[in-house]
Amino acid sequence: xxxxxxxxxxxxxxxxxxxxxxxxxxxxxxxxxxxxxxxxxxxxxxxxxxxxxxxxxxxxxxxxxxxxxxxxxxxxxxxxxxxxxxxxxxxxxxxxxxxxxxxxxxxxxxxxxxxxxxxxxxxxxxxxxxxxxxxxxxxxxxxxxxxxxxxxxxxxxxxxxxxxxxxxxxxxxxxxxxxxxxxxxxxxxxxxxxxxxxxxxxxxxxxxxxxxxxxxxxxxxxxxxxxxxxxxxxxxxxxxxxxxxxxxxxxxxxxxxxxxxxxxxxxxxxxxxxxxxxxxxxxxxxxxxxxxxxxxxxxxxxxxxxxxxxxxxxxx
Numbered sequence: 545x546x547x548x549x550x551x552x553x554x555x556x557x558x559x560x561x562x563x564x565x566x567x568x569x570x571x572x573x574x575x576x577x578x579x580x581x582x583x584x585x586x587x588x589x590x591x592x593x594x595x596x597x598x599x600x601x602x603x604x605x606x607x608x609x610x611x612x613x614x615x616x617x618x619x620x621x622x623x624x625x626x627x628x629x630x631x632x633x634x635x636x637x638x639x640x641x642x643x644x645x646x647x648x649x650x651x652x653x654x655x656x657x658x659x660x661x662x663x664x665x666x667x668x669x670x671x672x673x674x675x676x677x678x679x680x681x682x683x684x685x686x687x688x689x690x691x692x693x694x695x696x697x698x699x700x701x702x703x704x705x706x707x708x709x710x711x712x713x714x715x716x717x718x719x720x721x722x723x724x725x726x727x728x729x730x731x732x733x734x735x736x737x738x739x740x741x742x743x744x745x746x747x748x749x750x751x752x753x754x755x756x757x758x759x760x761x762x763x764x765x766x767x768x769x770x771x772x773x774x775x776x777x778x779x780x781x782x783x784x785x786x787x788x789x790x791x792x793x794x795x796x797x798x799x800x801x802x803x804x805x806x807x808x809x810x811x812x813x814x815x816x817x818x819x820x821x822x823x824x825x826x827x828x829x830x831x832x833x834x835x836x837x838x839x840x841x842x843x844x845x846x847x848x849x850x851x852x853x854x855x856x857x858x859x860x
Contacts, residue, residue, distance in 0.1 A: 656781020693752030693769030767805030
């Protein structure tokens with residue numbers, strides 16, 4: 545059995561206005577940080593009575609340091625359904641809402657879609673890839689397709705907002721169960737195809753949102769979304785580059801060197817891909833993949849001012 549951990553509370557302060565509005569909520573006399581997706585549940589103000597989901601914070605999850613507003617009992621909602629929208633995101637849940645699927649903007653499917661797509665398993669790698677593309681090929685219109693495997697709300701990623709503001713991303717599509725990007729797509733393949741055709745992207749990154757899921761098993765983790773994402777890009781005929789998860793500082797042996805997340809994905813792939821690795825690194829890869837080496841520019845990236853922390857660790 546499982547259930548929602550919902551509690552009533554009162555908004556004490558509104559700490560930051562954004563698509564992911566940060567607030568403080570008094571729940572049974574305890575002040576707790578919370579996030580309200582105002583595009584989804586409507587505006588929140590000080591003094592509002594709200595219902596918050598406290599499960600992740602109570603479990604002390606690394607990516608769950610805040611509660612989530614489920615409903616505002618003071619203001620409720622009276623949003624109009626977008627004209628002509630007929631596809632639901634978060635379908636058959638209490639937060640289902642109608643969207644215009646991006647796939648409807650794309651033309652006929654013509655294969656192959658001859659573009660490069662980087663498949664990433666950690667959201668923290670997204671700014672690294674976007675920065676590297678901007679350095680090596682200035683002016684490239686690089687799009688981002690957000691998928692399952694991590695956070696589903698597109699509004700949660702400050703990385704995405706920063707990259708869009710700096711021109712390092714040309715667009716943000718939330719696909720599958722993910723929602724709330726600049727555009728919503730029903731499927732990963734559909735989002736990629738529409739981005740690379742109708743939106744005019746030159747290349748794309750496909751990756752989960754922040755806060756990867758995990759269970760300390762071979763197949764039960766958000767990094768496995770890279771397997772489905774790679775298969776979608778391969779099916780479209782894209783040049784598929786897997787960006788591996790690697791670490792020399794992770795305290796967990798299963799993630800040191802080439803992470804077991806990436807190794808499992810590479811072993812399960814049905815077709816070959818390109819795997820990008822740092823020059824000179826002794827990384828053993830399955831014989832079915834093509835190795836592509838490159839020199840990392842850690843000093844250049846550190847000087848870029850882009851986010852430089854992953855899994856709680858800095859570049860240093």
